[in-house]
Amino acid sequence: xxxxxxxxxxxxxxxxxxxxxxxxxxxxxxxxxxxxxxxxxxxxxxxxxxxxxxxxxxxxxxxxxxxxxxxxxxxxxxxxxxxxxxxxxxxxxxxxxxxxxxxxxxxxxxxxxxxxxxxxxxxxxxxxxxxxxxxxxxxxxxxxxxxxxxxxxxxxxxxxxxxxxxxxxxxxxxxxxxxxxxxxxxxxxxxxxxxxxxxxxxxxxxxxxxxxxxxxxxxxxxxxxxxxxxxxxxxxxxxxxxxxxxxxxxxx
Amino acid sequence: xxxxxxxxxxxxxxxxxxxxxxxxxxxxxxxxxxxxxxxxxxxxxxxxxxxxxxxxxxxxxxxxxxxxxxxxxxxxxxxxxxxxxxxxxxxxxxxxxxxxxxxxxxxxxxxxxxxxxxxxxxxxxxxxxxxxxxxxxxxxxxxxxxxxxxxxxxxxxxxxxxxxxxxxxxxxxxxxxxxxxxxxxxxxxxxxxxxxxxxxxxxxxxxxxxxxxxxxxxxxxxxxxxxxxxxxxxxxxxxxxxxxxxxxxxxxxxxxxxxxxxxxxxxxxxxxxxxx
Ligand SMILES: Nc1ncnc2c1ncn2[C@@H]1O[C@H](COP(=O)(O)OP(=O)(O)OP(=O)(O)O)[C@@H](O)[C@H]1O
Ligand SMILES: [Mg+2]
Numbered sequence: 382x383x384x385x386x387x388x389x390x391x392x393x394x395x396x397x398x399x400x401x402x403x404x405x406x407x408x409x410x411x412x413x414x415x416x417x418x419x420x421x422x423x424x425x426x427x428x429x430x431x432x433x434x435x436x437x438x439x440x441x442x443x444x445x446x447x448x449x450x451x452x453x454x455x456x457x458x459x460x461x462x463x464x465x466x467x468x469x470x471x472x473x474x475x476x477x478x479x480x481x482x483x484x485x486x487x488x489x490x491x492x493x494x495x496x497x498x499x500x501x502x503x504x505x506x507x508x509x510x511x512x513x514x515x516x517x518x519x520x521x522x523x524x525x526x527x528x529x530x531x532x533x534x535x536x537x538x539x540x541x542x543x544x545x546x547x548x549x550x551x552x553x554x555x556x557x558x559x560x561x562x563x564x565x566x567x568x569x570x571x572x573x574x575x576x577x578x579x580x581x582x583x584x585x586x587x588x589x590x591x592x593x594x595x596x597x598x599x600x601x602x603x604x605x606x607x608x609x610x611x612x613x614x615x616x617x618x619x620x621x622x623x624x625x626x627x628x629x630x631x632x633x
Numbered sequence: 634x635x636x637x638x639x640x641x642x643x644x645x646x647x648x649x650x651x652x653x654x655x656x657x658x659x660x661x662x663x664x665x666x667x668x669x670x671x672x673x674x675x676x677x678x679x680x681x682x683x684x685x686x687x688x689x690x691x692x693x694x695x696x697x698x699x700x701x702x703x704x705x706x707x708x709x710x711x712x713x714x715x716x717x718x719x720x721x722x723x724x725x726x727x728x729x730x731x732x733x734x735x736x737x738x739x740x741x742x743x744x745x746x747x748x749x750x751x752x753x754x755x756x757x758x759x760x761x762x763x764x765x766x767x768x769x770x771x772x773x774x775x776x777x778x779x780x781x782x783x784x785x786x787x788x789x790x791x792x793x794x795x796x797x798x799x800x801x802x803x804x805x806x807x808x809x810x811x812x813x814x815x816x817x818x819x820x821x822x823x824x825x826x827x828x829x830x831x832x833x834x835x836x837x838x839x840x841x842x843x844x845x846x847x848x849x850x851x852x853x854x855x856x857x858x859x860x861x862x863x864x865x866x867x868x869x870x871x872x873x874x875x876x877x878x879x880x881x882x883x884x885x886x887x888x889x890x891x892x893x894x895x896x897x898x899x900x901x902x903x904x905x906x907x908x909x
Contacts, residue, residue, distance in 0.1 A: 528739045530734055534740045537710060539758060540757050544757065548742075549742070555744075629744075629785070630743035
């Protein structure tokens with residue numbers, strides 16, 4: 382087995398899935414109205430994304446997700462650094478963070494609806510809320526777990542507490558911060574898509590999936606699902622790439 | 634450990650005259666009345682020690698006796714409970730010291746290149762950047778280091794990383810350099826090579842060096858004085874002079890004085906281990 386051929390291994394899974402889908406379609410496992418053939422879904426995806434309505438929804442969802450992660454990062458990263466640097470402070474709010482981190486963010490919709498009304502803000506804020514807790518947790522731990530030896534090394538070279546914080550602890554926490562951002566954006570996407578399905582939405586991928594299903598436009602529904610999947614997968618890859626160039630030393 | 638152990642000084646077989654080596658070289662570091670305990674375990678109790686100026690001192694002793702703790706206390710990495718540590722009469726804050734950690738992987742900054750790591754030590758001392766870089770180039774030339782310093786530490790071998798650590802500690806021209814088992818994470822070939830590097834650096838800079846080692850041969854080979862510690866609470870078991878000319882080399886290992894001194898040290902060490 383050569384390395385180049387290994388690169389194409391993931392295609393086998395994709396081909397397998399498409400094959401099973403066709404078989405399911407041919408032997409009529411379910412009503413063909415519910416399970417259109419892959420090429421119908423692919424056509425809907427292509428047409429939808431190439432200037433169709435799906436593309437507009439895709440763009441709206443992407444924007445909302447980025448807005449959410451942006452707000453979350455701006456709040457959670459500085460807060461996480463402060464909490465992580467004061468371990469006693471972190472311990473005193475740890476339970477609250479863990480509790481709300483474990484609370485399904487979707488359970489917060491009604492509350493946010495009451496506060497912010499139906500509209501973009503609610504969707505973005507709930508997603509930001511969920512993502513912020515994940516980022517906060519990771520940044521705090523990144524700061525708290527900064528290698529003791531590196532801090533001592535800086536200290537013995539005469540670094541002030543401020544320089545140790547800025548030059549060492551912050552850098553040390555970056556890999557974990559990126560883990561938080563990556564997990565945060567995945568979560569934000571989930572929350573945004575769910576929010577688009579249910580609370581008085583008129584656009585977004587979630588809304589598209591939901592409406593297509595209501596109208597029995599199954600190829601459109603599958604197309605929207607794949608668009609959502611591509612968005613999630615793509616965001617993860619983009620963040621991994623940023624991470625790789627930004628914290629090149631991570632895991633080394 | 635029995636109740637009488639701390640009082641049992643004579644049982645160690647050496648009644649020491651002073652806190653320094655018996656030939657009384659001028660002291661650089663003086664430690665007086667040092668106390669340190671960890672959660673009720675006494676590591677040092679009323680401990681006195683002199684470290685001679687411009688000499689190489691190797692610290693050797695039973696596992697867990699407090700070798701690392703000693704140099705960490707002197708270098709201020711961990712706080713002392715009570716006592717006094719002076720460098721030529723100055724306090725730690727008035728003294729430039731260097732410290733080389735055993736775990737080079739966690740001591741260098743992986744977000745900086747090797748060169749930037751070394752420069753950083755100078756920037757912390759408020760040396761302007763251009764001047765700092767110039768100084769690093771000079772040090773590299775002076776030591777004859779032939780590694781690519783534009784690499785990040787994780788791209789280098791263990792020995793190269795430790796060499797960078799040593800250079801980072803040396804570049805500020807420290808008055809004292811502490812090294813805590815600096816080569817114990819390296820393979821044998823690299824260890825031998827690094828010993829020679831360190832010996833050369835010592836000869837060229839004349840910096841007072843304090844090395845903690847768990848390898849008696851290495852401790853004696855590099856040292857002007859071997860500081861042998863007792864079990865906890867730590868006292869000086871012996872502080873012999875290594876009167877063997879430098880530079881030392883493979884022939885030193887077969888030198889009669891070397892072999893005898895090493896055997897002496899081993900005997901004292903084993904007596905300390907058995908006492909526990
Ligand atoms: N931060 C700490 N908290 C509690 N106990 C400690 C701490 N640091 C060291 N000790 C204890 O103090 C004793 C001396 O430790 P130290 O690391 O100085 O020994 P050492 O002589 O360097 O040992 P080794 O040969 O293992 O390197 C040990 O029993 C150790 O368990
Ligand atoms: Mg030790």
